[in-house]
Amino acid sequence: MIKNPVPWPNGARCAVAFTFDMDADSILHLAHHASADTRLAAMSMLRYGPEIAVPRLVDLYQRFGLRQTFFLPAWCMERYPAAVDTILAGGHEIAHHGYLHEHPNELSAEEELYWLQRGIDVIVTMTGERPRGFRAPTYKFSRHTLSHLLNAGFLYDASLMGDDVPYLLEHEAGRLVELPSHYALDDWPHFMISRDFNYYMSIKPPRQAMELYAGEFDAMWEYGGLWIAVWHPFLSGRLARCMAIAELMEYMHKKGQVWFARLDEIAAHVNTLIEDGTWTPRVDRLPYYPGPIPELGEVAPALSR
Numbered sequence: 001m002i003k004n005p006v007p008w009p010n011g012a013r014c015a016v017a018f019t020f021d022m023d024a025d026s027i028l029h030l031a032h033h034a035s036a037d038t039r040l041a042a043m044s045m046l047r048y049g050p051e052i053a054v055p056r057l058v059d060l061y062q063r064f065g066l067r068q069t070f071f072l073p074a075w076c077m078e079r080y081p082a083a084v085d086t087i088l089a090g091g092h093e094i095a096h097h098g099y100l101h102e103h104p105n106e107l108s109a110e111e112e113l114y115w116l117q118r119g120i121d122v123i124v125t126m127t128g129e130r131p132r133g134f135r136a137p138t139y140k141f142s143r144h145t146l147s148h149l150l151n152a153g154f155l156y157d158a159s160l161m162g163d164d165v166p167y168l169l170e171h172e173a174g175r176l177v178e179l180p181s182h183y184a185l186d187d188w189p190h191f192m193i194s195r196d197f198n199y200y201m202s203i204k205p206p207r208q209a210m211e212l213y214a215g216e217f218d219a220m221w222e223y224g225g226l227w228i229a230v231w232h233p234f235l236s237g238r239l240a241r242c243m244a245i246a247e248l249m250e251y252m253h254k255k256g257q258v259w260f261a262r263l264d265e266i267a268a269h270v271n272t273l274i275e276d277g278t279w280t281p282r283v284d285r286l287p288y289y290p291g292p293i294p295e296l297g298e299v300a301p302a303l304s305r
């Protein structure tokens with residue numbers, strides 16, 4: 001089913017990473033800059049992430065002996081330094097998730113680079129290390145993101161969805177490890193309800209979402225894939241959902257032969273396999289197209305109406 005399964009460490013059947021994107025209220029300021037301060041209920045829901053959920057999740061990881069990756073917009077790090085300290089104290093990785101959750105593919109190359117650099121500066125100041133990983137806010141990876149990441153010395157990206165196993169993104173500037181995920185492993189479609197974002201999913205029992213995540217995990221375990229959850233503390237860190245996550249972790253541990261790792265460890269493993277010739281990943285050259293495809297020409301606007 002997977003043509004090119006990865007030799008995971010210690011004979012593991014698959015690699016698992018529970019990654020959390022701690023967006024907090026950055027997304028509210030981005031969506032409603034002029035009125036975000038008046039939207040207190042939405043604010044409280046989003047602040048639940050750094051204030052309540054992050055310490056709870058770090059405790060949960062500790063219970064299972066896990067070290068994982070958190071993606072933080074740098075503005076959220078400045079705003080919620082206690083959450084940063086909690087994450088670092090747990091031995092977890094902090095990776096780049098924009099400055100204020102800005103969307104790279106809606107910016108010019110120069111603007112994108114400015115916010116990327118501003119985020120790097122905050123991460124260096126607050127963690128003492130350069131970020132190794134990047135996830136584009138709202139998956140909005142741009143035509144310029146890859147070259148910016150290569151020039152800034154990143155180890156991996158985790159924004160794209162092009163495979164079940166790690167692969168390489170290629171550009172004139174070099175190659176970068178891509179650690180892909182998929183909407184099926186994102187928690188917004190399961191849990192997000194907010195009038196302020198015009199996003200209304202039906203409320204469901206946490207176990208129903210976990211059933212889907214477990215099904216994705218079983219498939220990756222069977223065929224040697226990579227399972228990366230893209231979750232948000234303000235959504236999946238709510239109490240009943242956290243209890244369900246603990247059950248899912250229990251299930252994975254019981255099944256066994258799973259490599260639980262931070263994304264920087266997974267990317268480093270991929271690079272080691274490439275260097276010693278044990279495994280060769282697939283390569284995607286970016287961008288996929290130099291511009292709009294010419295075939296439809298001037299009729300395209302009429303067809304897409």
Ligand SMILES: [Zn+2]
Binds near residue numbers: 023138
């Ligand atoms: Zn985000």
